[in-house]
Amino acid sequence: MTTFRGPRADPSGFEEYIAARRDTLVRAAYLMAGDLHQAEDLVQTALIRVWPRWERISGTTDVDAYVQRVLYTVFITSVRRRRWRELPSDPLDRDRPEPAAAPGATSAEARMDLLVSLRALPPRRRAVIVLRYFLDLPEAETADILGCSVGTVKSQSSKAIKQLRAGAAKAPAQGGEDGAT
Amino acid sequence: MTGSLDAGEEPEIHALLHDAVDTVGASDDLFDRVRLGAARRRHSRIAGGALVVAAAVGIGVGGALALNHPGTTSQALPATSGPLVCPAALPADTQMPSGHAGTDRTLVPGTPIKAVVCAYDVNRPSYPNPMTSSFLSSQPLTGTALQAVVSTLQGATSPYPISCPLAERYYAIYLEFRYAQGPDVAVTFSVQCPAYWNGTIFREFAGPVMIPPTLADLVPKGR
Numbered sequence: 001m002t003t004f005r006g007p008r009a010d011p012s013g014f015e016e017y018i019a020a021r022r023d024t025l026v027r028a029a030y031l032m033a034g035d036l037h038q039a040e041d042l043v044q045t046a047l048i049r050v051w052p053r054w055e056r057i058s059g060t061t062d063v064d065a066y067v068q069r070v071l072y073t074v075f076i077t078s079v080r081r082r083r084w085r086e087l088p089s090d091p092l093d094r095d096r097p098e099p100a101a102a103p104g105a106t107s108a109e110a111r112m113d114l115l116v117s118l119r120a121l122p123p124r125r126r127a128v129i130v131l132r133y134f135l136d137l138p139e140a141e142t143a144d145i146l147g148c149s150v151g152t153v154k155s156q157s158s159k160a161i162k163q164l165r166a167g168a169a170k171a172p173a174q175g176g177e178d179g180a181t
Numbered sequence: 182m183t184g185s186l187d188a189g190e191e192p193e194i195h196a197l198l199h200d201a202v203d204t205v206g207a208s209d210d211l212f213d214r215v216r217l218g219a220a221r222r223r224h225s226r227i228a229g230g231a232l233v234v235a236a237a238v239g240i241g242v243g244g245a246l247a248l249n250h251p252g253t254t255s256q257a258l259p260a261t262s263g264p265l266v267c268p269a270a271l272p273a274d275t276q277m278p279s280g281h282a283g284t285d286r287t288l289v290p291g292t293p294i295k296a297v298v299c300a301y302d303v304n305r306p307s308y309p310n311p312m313t314s315s316f317l318s319s320q321p322l323t324g325t326a327l328q329a330v331v332s333t334l335q336g337a338t339s340p341y342p343i344s345c346p347l348a349e350r351y352y353a354i355y356l357e358f359r360y361a362q363g364p365d366v367a368v369t370f371s372v373q374c375p376a377y378w379n380g381t382i383f384r385e386f387a388g389p390v391m392i393p394p395t396l397a398d399l400v401p402k403g404r
Contacts, residue, residue, distance in 0.1 A: 015212050022207035030205050031198060040207065044214050051219035114197045133191060134198040161191060 011054040017063065018047060024135070025071060031130045032075050034119040042078060046071040068135065069145045072127055079123045117167030125160040132157055210305070261365040265321075267299035271314035271353050271369070278381040281363045288334045288368050288379045293358035296322040296330065298399050301353045303371070314353065317401055322356075330356070333395040334368060334377065341376040341383040354399050372400055 022043065029039035049070050050057070057066050118126055124146070131142045132153070143153045208214075258280050283290025298321075301314040322330055334356075353371040360366070370377045372392065375385040386393060392400070 018212045018215065022211050023205070026207040026211075027202040027205050030202055036205065039205075040211070043207065044211065044218060047211075047215040048218040051215065114201055129194070130198070133194045134202075136195070161194060164194065 011051065011058075013058055014051065014054045017054075017058070021064070021067070025067070028068075028130050028134055029071060029075065031115075031118060031134055032072075032123070032126055033078075034115065038078070042071060042074050045078075046074045049074070065137075065141060065145065068131065068137070072131070072145050075127065076123060113167065114164065117164045120167060121160055121163055125156050125163075128153060128156045129160045129164070258364050260360055260362055265295060265297045265357060265359050265365075267297060267316060267319040267357075268355065269316060271299075271301040271303055271312075271355055272367075279364050279366045279379070281360065281366045284366055284379050284381045286382070288337055288377055288382070288384050289331050289358055289366055291360065291363075293327065293331060293360050293366070294323075296327055296356055296358045298322055298330075299355040299357070300399070300401050301355065302350070303353045304350050317352075320399075329395050330399070331358070333393050336393075337377050337384040337386050339385050339387045341385040352401055354396070356399075370396070 025043045025046070026036075026039050029042040030036055033039050033042060046067065050067055057063055060066065118129065121129065127146065128142060131137045131145060132139070137145070139150045139153045139157075143150045146153065278284065281290060297319055299319050300317040302317055303312065303314045305312045351371050351373050353369060356368045358366045358368070366379060368377060368379045370392070375391045376383045377385065385391075
């Protein structure tokens, strides 16, 4: 019979960090991956990688930047390794209920259009949008996480926004009365 | 999160993104799963490190050759003795490396002589409630049926980068393989996760096949 033993003690403050950041991280991962199951997997994997380094990085000034860099790396790795999962034409996880609209939020169609357009972007460009406009990171920090220049972030961001706008412009022709964003 | 959107720069994108995921949230048991995943990762590294150290100090030329050949079994560790029976509960979350040579490269190294298949009904409630499992059934594997299962598992060669499962209830299968020489090797998988785990490595099948037919036959019907 195989022998077993339990995990070692939790690193100090890590549980509190996860409690405070988990929703933001899963939302960012969801925007990148387009699938809630996969988003949870990505965040879980990223945090597992952070775990053994937590004692060292928790004393630094920007823990979030470190975690976001790991999350981005895990996302890009998952895209490369699991490309077959990206192939289905359905851009969203239809088995999961769509996020309900918050009071006063934009219409469901507008949100759907955005998510579909976002999903149509190349993964790296999608990540630029999420880092810049969801996590509100400055260009320099985004460039640091992506391992590229600020100029590349600017150009990727500009192209991504053009693509998103083009996707939004097509939406009314598809019949959604609230399709324009 | 730090930083802010530059003034006047695409605020509508910012608003739409936040609206789109406003009601998305993480599972309550995220920390629990991260903690378990970190333990698995640590055990894998310990096992890998132990094999490297064992090879470095030189248990012997034969032992070193065995470590470098996935098809051979451990000569250094004794065979597991006693009856081959199912654990009362699924040990997947705390499963340790078996110590059998080759388990850092393939799920089931070499040629086991027999195995037992154990099925469990797993309940994984939200953190901090622990995972529980109920034993459902067991069946011995020998002969051609054993060969088919081993061959199938040896075909799972893609590293699996993601930890799961996420469902609250699911069926899980625990297989324990007995060898003429060397310790038993255990492999676990569940019906809703592509990962196969032998205590040292995670593997998945390439392509859109999560559970090949040979292994699907081992799973109780219904979930």
